Amino acid sequence: MSIHIGAKPGDIAEVVLMPGDPLRAKFIAENYLEDAVQYNNVRGMLGFTGTYKGHRISVQGSGMGVPSIGIYAHELVTEFGVRKLIRVGSCGSMQPHIKPRDLVIAMSASTDSSFNQNRFGGKDYSPAADFKMLSKANEVAEAKGIVPFNGNILSSDAFYGDDADEWKKWAKYGVLAVEMETTALYTIAAQFNARALTILTVSDSLVTGEELSSDDRQNTFTDMMEIALETAIA
Ligand SMILES: O=P(O)(O)O[C@H]1O[C@H](CO)[C@@H](O)[C@H]1O
Numbered sequence: 001m002s003i004h005i006g007a008k009p010g011d012i013a014e015v016v017l018m019p020g021d022p023l024r025a026k027f028i029a030e031n032y033l034e035d036a037v038q039y040n041n042v043r044g045m046l047g048f049t050g051t052y053k054g055h056r057i058s059v060q061g062s063g064m065g066v067p068s069i070g071i072y073a074h075e076l077v078t079e080f081g082v083r084k085l086i087r088v089g090s091c092g093s094m095q096p097h098i099k100p101r102d103l104v105i106a107m108s109a110s111t112d113s114s115f116n117q118n119r120f121g122g123k124d125y126s127p128a129a130d131f132k133m134l135s136k137a138n139e140v141a142e143a144k145g146i147v148p149f150n151g152n153i154l155s156s157d158a159f160y161g162d163d164a165d166e167w168k169k170w171a172k173y174g175v176l177a178v179e180m181e182t183t184a185l186y187t188i189a190a191q192f193n194a195r196a197l198t199i200l201t202v203s204d205s206l207v208t209g210e211e212l213s214s215d216d217r218q219n220t221f222t223d224m225m226e227i228a229l230e231t232a233i234a
């Protein structure tokens, strides 16, 4: 058992899906995993292990934001031997051609967080996805008739910022969408020689103001979940 994950050695699979929302973790376990067993309820951050097409898979809520996923990713890799982490999250689109329910795969993650500046003495580290998993996720998506948008995303510390137009600078430089965790996930995976990928479903558009409900965000992003599961077992 680690400080934040109440599992025993061996309870967690080598590959873990990580939604921000612990109830999205429960949805994935209930709808896709066979013989799923809940191994964590510390702080209500649910974690489950089961099998998907005969392969052992875990799904662990990460909570919201860089500090929270930083804790869970670190403990999964260093205390439970996890080797592959796939974030399955929601995001806000910054580009007019990327609409609600579209999929975004994060090749890299820019950030306004100090997480890596602190780590690298003020210098700029570029957290990047695992290329093999990124390629596989695209292959799986295309086989389902889905063409995801691949590119740079923003991991922001603030869901509610002060300047309503701040996102436009990032958008001008080609950033596809905003979420709150990937910069830390990719950095921690790199630190411990593990592999990480973020797949996101667009839950709202900063361009048009459209947004999906909380229930949609928890229970309906099934294309993303299925692509992540197929990538996980590849
Ligand atoms: O839907 P999840 O995975 O939580 O991801 C996004 O949603 C949360 C904000 O509503 C942040 O965690 C952000 O990254």
Ligand SMILES: O=c1cc[nH]c(=O)[nH]1
Binding pocket: 090, 091, 092, 093, 159, 178, 179, 180, 203, 204
């Ligand atoms: O706009 C959004 C939508 C989802 N997640 C975010 O962090 N921002």
